[in-house]
Amino acid sequence: MPVVSFATRRKAFRALHESGCFVIPNPWDVGSAMWLRALGFPALATTSSGLAFSLGLPDAEWAVSRDRVLAHIADIVTATDLPVNADFESGYAVEPEPLMENVRLCVETGVAGLSIEDNTGDADSPLFDLNLSVERIRAARQAIDASGTGVLLTARAECYLVGHPQPLSESLRRLTAYAEAGADVLYAPGPKDPEEIRTIVREMHPKPVNLLIVADWGITVAMAADWGVRRISTGSSLCRAAWGGFLRAARAIAGEGSFAGFKENAPFAELNTFFHDQRKPR
Secondary structure, eight states: OOOOOHHHHHHHHHHHTTSSOEEEOOOSSHHHHHHHHHTTOSOEEOOHHHHHHHTTOOSSTTTSOHHHHHHHHHHHHHHSSSOEEEEOTTTTOSSHHHHHHHHHHHHTTTOSEEEEEOBOSOTTSOBOOHHHHHHHHHHHHHHHHHHTSOOEEEEEOOTTTTTOSSHHHHHHHHHHHHHHTTOSEEEOOOOOOHHHHHHHHHHHTTSOEEEEOOSOOSOOHHHHHHHTOOEEEOTTHHHHHHHHHHHHHHHHHHHHSOOGGGTTOOOHHHHHHHHHHHHSOO
C-alpha cells in the first residue's frame, strides 16, 4: 500500500465534497477498513457504535473513553491510505474549552474530517441548548483552524434520533446555525422520507449534506445524488451485518445443533490471502 500523506488525504477529502455524491462506509476495525479500501471506496468513517459493540459495550460516551476512541481512530487512519472522517460523538466534553482540546487531539490522529453532534446523552434533555451547541461548533472550528490542517468539520443535528416532536424544522434551525458557526458539512441523521431529505439539501445549499442510510429503505446512491446529497454514510450497519451473520450461526448451533449458519461464511482462503497480500513485505 502506498504511503499517502495526511495533507494529500485531506485535500482529496475536501475535493470529494465539491461535486457529485459518494459513499463513505464505516469500518469498525482494521480488517474491515482494509477490505473497504480494496473495494474502491474513496474515503472511510469511523463508527462509535461499531467500536463499542466490538468491545462488548453500549454506544454511549461514558462507556468508551476518549483516549480509547482516539486510539481506535488512529488505527483506522493508519490501516489504509484513504481519508478518514472521525465519528467524534459530542466531542467527549460539554463546554467549548475542553471540547476544543479534544478536537485538537482528534486532528492529531491524522483524520481528514470529524463530526460533532448535539446529543447530550440525557434522555430528559437530549439536545444541547442551541446557543451552547453553536459555541461548541465554534470551538471545534477554532481548534481545526489553529491546527492549519484543513480538516473538514461536520456538524450533526440529532433531532430525528432523539425523537424531537418537530425533527425537520428543528434540524434546519440547528444546521443553519452550525453552518454560520463554521461547519463545512451538515448532517441530520434519521430522515428517510425523500421530500424531507430534499428539503434539508435545498435549505442547506451550498453546504454539502451527509445522508445516513442504515437499512434498505429503497434509496439508492443514484437517487440520493439526484436529490443533491453529497455524502452517504452507513453508521453501524456494516458492523451489524457482521453481527447478524454471527448471531444467526451461533443461535443455530445453540438452539438446533445445526451448523447451517456457516453456509454464507466468507472463505478462509479468500480472507487469508487478502490479508497476506496486504501485509507481506514489499
